[in-house]
Structure formats: C-alpha cells, structure tokens
Amino acid sequence: DTGVSQDPRHKITKRGQNVTFRCDPISEHNRLYWYRQTLGQGPEFLTYFQNEAQLEKSRLLSDRFSAERPKGSFSTLEIQRTEQGDSAMYLCASSLTLGPSEQYFGPGTRLTVT
Amino acid sequence: DAKTTQPNSMESNEEEPVHLPCNHSTISGTDYIHWYRQLPSQGPEYVIHGLTSNVNNRMASLAIAEDRKSSTLILHRATLRDAAVYYCILTRLQGAQKLVFGQGTRLTINP
Numbered sequence: 641d642t643g644v645s646q647d648p649r650h651k652i653t654k655r656g657q658n659v660t661f662r663c664d665p666i667s668e669h670n671r672l673y674w675y676r677q678t679l680g681q682g683p684e685f686l687t688y689f690q691n692e693a694q695l696e697k698s699r700l701l702s703d704r705f706s707a708e709r710p711k712g713s714f715s716t717l718e719i720q721r722t723e724q725g726d727s728a729m730y731l732c733a734s735s736l737t738l739g740p741s742e743q744y745f746g747p748g749t750r751l752t753v754t
Numbered sequence: 755d756a757k758t759t760q761p762n763s764m765e766s767n768e769e770e771p772v773h774l775p776c777n778h779s780t781i782s783g784t785d786y787i788h789w790y791r792q793l794p795s796q797g798p799e800y801v802i803h804g805l806t807s808n809v810n811n812r813m814a815s816l817a818i819a820e821d822r823k824s825s826t827l828i829l830h831r832a833t834l835r836d837a838a839v840y841y842c843i844l845t846r847l848q849g850a851q852k853l854v855f856g857q858g859t860r861l862t863i864n865p
Contacts, residue, residue: 644797671851673852681857682841682857695850735851740786740803740845741851742800742803743790743798745799746797747796748797
C-alpha cells in the first residue's frame, strides 16, 4: 500500500499527558498537511510543510502543539499537556508541489483525552 | 479564503444521477474549485477539481457556471458506496493550498 499512513490509529490518554502521532506521506510528495476534525465538523487546517520547512501554522495551533518533518519525509505531531478539548481525529495529508494538486489523506489518529 | 455554500443534506436513489450544488459568489480569478468527499470513519478523499471549464474523471463530473460563482458535482450513477459528506472547497494556486472545509453536504443513497 503506497498511500498515506498514520500511527497510531487510536490513542487514549489522560489529561495532562503528552502524545505524539506519526504520519508517513506518499514518498514523492513534497507537501504535508495536518488537520484536526471534531465530531460533526469538517476538518480544520493545523499546519503545512514543504519538504522539511514548516511554512504555515493555524492560529488553532496553540503552544502545546508542535510538528516536525525532520528529513522531509515522515512527520510527527506532538501535543503536550493534553486537555479534553484536544479530543479529535488528527488527519495527515500529502500532495505534490506543482499546480493545484489533490491532497491524499491518511486514515487519521483518533485521540481521546479522559 | 473565499467561502462556499452547500445544502446540508441531499438524498437520492441508487443508480440515479446526483447533482450536488455549491455556491461561491466571492470566488477570485485564481481560485480553483475542488471537491472532496468523506465516507464514514475515513479520511477525506479527492473527487475532482477545475478552474473554468467543465471537467470529467472516472469518479464524477464538475460543471462550472460561466461566471464561476457556482458549480455542480455530478455523480452519473450513484451507488450505495457514494453515501458520504461532500465538500466543495476553493484554493488559491499559490501558497499553501490548504483546504478550508465547511459543513459539506451529507448525501444519502437509498437502495
């Protein structure tokens, strides 16, 4: 399978703990995006990488959130001191740089903060 | 980001065509019109995109109004697997091309 993969698929954590999610994009894709989706809502943009450079971050991304893409391949999204409001589906997508390229989404990581 | 307006829900019958409308009256000249869909418990899936001309691919057709202020996604022969939330999204050619999802249209297909 050469699609976008995310790990873990599900994560349950207690409030105050740190969590880290991983995304492996399609191998030739330069662009990588993180989105968050809460129940009944459409996904919301969090941040975007072109290769290893993080070029845009949403105002939704508080200081507790950090994302990296160290070698321009896989990416990690870390949430420190989780809060119940962080409970959501975290989606990763990748695309090519040229033109209005379609984004390919992974299956998401569902986070539940208790 | 320019805004799109879609009906909250639509219903159709299996094997019939479905026309999903989208209004985007504030679209700018460099905005592309994208459609994505999200099946239950899955990440969004690209359907089609266009700029000015109508577009066809194996999944659907996209009809764009001459003034570009509206568009219609056409599923030629709906199946039960087409039941999903369909999102109409505008993106600029330059920059991040991030997707700004609205509420979308929840499409129900009756057998």
